Amino acid sequence: MAISEKRQLERVKVIKALAHPSRLTMVEKLAEGECCVCDLQKLIGDDISTVSKHLSLLKNAGLVDTDKRGVQVFYSLRVPCVTDFLGCVEKVLSEKNEKSSCSKCK
Amino acid sequence: MAISEKRQLERVKVIKALAHPSRLTMVEKLAEGECCVCDLQKLIGDDISTVSKHLSLLKNAGLVDTDKRGVQVFYSLRVPCVTDFLGCVEKVLSEKNEKSSCSKCK
DNA sequence: ACATTAATTGGCAATTTCGCCAAATAACAA
DNA sequence: TTGTTATTTGGCGAAATTGCCAATTAATGT
16 A cells, blocks of 8 residues: 655655755764754855754754754754764665676776 | 765765655655556556656665566665664654644643 | 844746656567 | 557646845854
């Protein structure tokens, strides 16, 4: 039996949230510990409004949490398994290169 | 040290490939075993050309392999860990619902 | 109250993705 | 060769995503 359309869309929303270079970089950074928006902005280099929008998208997907302390907002990763997630992505990449551009084959 | 821009783009390419309802559904189907394009077309219901394009995108990302036998092309999942990958996505969703719409809280 | 710093939101143009149709290609049978 | 079935490719309009600027909101200090 197929998964409900709605459920699939929720899943896709989570995956989409990770499917952007800046957001992926921020998620990896957050895996090491919480950060304020300003730190993430320095890391990414885009306009702060752009970074903020990326972050709210991540939050909306359920990937991060926020904690406002004073003027700053601290973001933290909600689900640690995202790291394993990336492990799988790396595996796809290594197997891909292994086959398509095998350095041992001439 | 941050991951190279190029590497990050490769990763994103893989994640993006999974970030679509039809493609995600097909990947899950393929996790059970290989399928021809026609079977996947029936599963998804979109025009066959649309399905074919989704599949070539998956292939380009390194997620699936193809095997042409006669007139048909059989697709198969290249990396089994994609299943675990989805496990993490599910975890994100369950924790999300747990907090935002906690049934125990009034 | 006023200024300052941190972050979010609205709006918009540029780019990318999506899905259909029509046409092309490939394998095989008659 | 001709026809048939399976799949891919080209092209195009529609929809979604992206990133900047400007304006707004929020917390704090003077």
